[in-house]
Structure formats: structure tokens, C-alpha cells
Amino acid sequence: MGWFSLFTGDYPFEFTTLPVLAIVDDHLLFAEGLKGLLEAQGNVKRCLVYRNGYEALQKIPLERPDLALVDVHLPDMDGVDLVRRLQGKAPQLKAVMLTVDDTLETALRAITAGAMGYLVKSAPFPRILQGIWAALQGDIVIASEVAPLVVGELKKIYVRRGRKPSSLFQVLTPREREILRAIVEGKNNAAIAEELCIAEKTVKNHLTNILTKLNIENRVKLIVFALKEGFLEE
Incomplete structure (x- = not known):
């Protein structure tokens, strides 16, 4: 399962505390309906709704939701810019775009801006729910409608054979480089743990160390950075 695809089975989620979710969308009928569905399934502490980008910018740093579902087309600003x-x-926030816009250009902008996912509103609710759980646990989820295009375009943009990888990766240990390569190739934590015969928690610890050493905030930016800096070309 790649980093730009949705989970097809039940995602195994366990949280020590129930997550707080936010929906940033000016279509209140849709937003309130989604809020009701999310709260009804019982694994959400509460779900906040913000009607525009300005309200989200003011309230999210104070209310500190764990994850925000953000529409691309907001009345007062671009959702990717938000x-x-x-x-x-709110650097702790995980953001997932949830939109009707299934164009490659917008999906690329969102991912390179650091969004943890890109989902489309036309997807069945169980798929949206699986994407939310996956993003909360640090995986990247992108709707199957745009996933193959995003993967191909990112590689086309960044991968240039024969380029020397950045020296920045020299701060990583051999094991950390092994795990980074698996992440960039599209494997999630569970798959990496199984392949390397280590605990999934160990993979998460290595990922935290990699992010700290490279001074990168999240998995999405790490993948884009590694592609830009030629990591797969060493």
C-alpha cells in the first residue's frame, strides 16, 4: 500500500484519548452532516465546524483539534494557503483536504504545502473515515482518483538520475536511512516494521529521530524533501 492511496480494509486505530476533529467548510449542510456522522460513530471526542479560513485561523490555535478537514475552495481564502x-x-495540527476538486494541480499544491491527505467529498463515508484514522496515526492518504497522477508527477519533477544526494542525509544512521528509503518508496509504518522485523513503535521512534535531525515537521514534508534532495538517487 503506497503513501498516496487509501486503506482498503479496516484501519486498526487505538487512541489513548479520543481525537478532536475540525471541519473547515462554508457548505454548512455538508459540514454539519459530516460532523454528525463522525460523532455518531463513537471514536471522536468532539467535532468542531469553522465556516471560513479566518475563523479557522483564529480558533484552531486556541481549541487545538488533532486534525482538520479543510475544503480547498473557501469564501475568504484558498484552503491550501490556509x-x-x-x-x-498550530504546528501540532494534522490537515487533510476534503474537497470536490480532484485536479492534479490542486492535489500537488496541497501535498507540497504539507497536507497529510487529499480526499474527495464524493467518496463513501467509510473511506473518508479510514483516511482520517490513517492521517491521525501519521500516514498519508490521497484519494484514488488523483493518487497515480500525484505519484507520477512528483517523481517526474524531482527524480533526476545521476544526481548526487544532498549531504544533509549524512546525519542519519544506516537504520534511519533504511527506514527513510522505505517511507519515500511508499510504505507505511506497519509495512516497514514487518519488512525489517522490528516493532511498529520502533519505526515511529526512528521516524521521530529522522524528522528531528532533518528539522522537518511531518511525514509529507519529509517525503517531498527527500525527493527534492535526491535521496532515492544515491
Whole structure:
């Protein structure tokens, strides 16, 4: 299962505390309906709704939801730009775009801006729910409608054979480089743990160390950075 695909089976989620979710969408009928579905399934502490980007910028840093579902087309600002601005105000927040826009250009902008996922509103609710759980646990989820295009385009943009990888990766241990390569190749933590015969918690610890050493905030930015800096070409 790649980093740009949705989980097809039940995602095994266990949280020590129930997550708080946020929906940033000016279509209140849709937003309130989704809020009701999320709260009804019983694994959410509460679900907040913000009607525009300004309200989200003001309230999310104070109310500190764990994950925000953000529409691309908001009445007062671009949703991708909102995600970028929220990262400065609420760095702990995980953001997933939830939109009707299934164009490659918008999906690429969102991922390179640091969104943990890109889902489409037309998807069945169970698939959206699986994407939310996956993103909460640090995986990247992108709707199957745009996933193959995103993967191909990122590699086309960044992978240039024969380029020397950045020296920045030299701070990583051999094991950390092994895990980074698996992440960039599209494997999630569970798959990496199984392949390397180590605990999934150990993979998460290595990932935390990699992010700290490279001074990168999240898995999405790590993948984009590694592609940009030629990590797969060593």
C-alpha cells in the first residue's frame, strides 16, 4: 500500500484519548452532516465546524483539534494557503483536504504545502473515515482518483538520475536511512516494521529521530524533501 492511496480494509486505530476533529467548510449542510456522522460513530471526542479560513485561523490555535478537514475552495481564502498558515500557528495540527476538486494541480499544491491527505467529498463515508484514522496515526492518504497522477508527477519533477544526494542525509544512521528509503518508496509504518522485523513503535521512534535531525515537521514534508534532495538517487 503506497503513501498516496487509501486503506482498503479496516484501519486498526487505538487512541489513548479520543481525537478532536475540525471541519473547515462554508457548505454548512455538508459540514454539519459530516460532523454528525463522525460523532455518531463513537471514536471522536468532539467535532468542531469553522465556516471560513479566518475563523479557522483564529480558533484552531486556541481549541487545538488533532486534525482538520479543510475544503480547498473557501469564501475568504484558498484552503491550501490556509493549511500553510495554520502550520505556523498550530504546528501540532494534522490537515487533510476534503474537497470536490480532484485536479492534479490542486492535489500537488496541497501535498507540497504539507497536507497529510487529499480526499474527495464524493467518496463513501467509510473511506473518508479510514483516511482520517490513517492521517491521525501519521500516514498519508490521497484519494484514488488523483493518487497515480500525484505519484507520477512528483517523481517526474524531482527524480533526476545521476544526481548526487544532498549531504544533509549524512546525519542519519544506516537504520534511519533504511527506514527513510522505505517511507519515500511508499510504505507505511506497519509495512516497514514487518519488512525489517522490528516493532511498529520502533519505526515511529526512528521516524521521530529522522524528522528531528532533518528539522522537518511531518511525514509529507519529509517525503517531498527527500525527493527534492535526491535521496532515492544515491
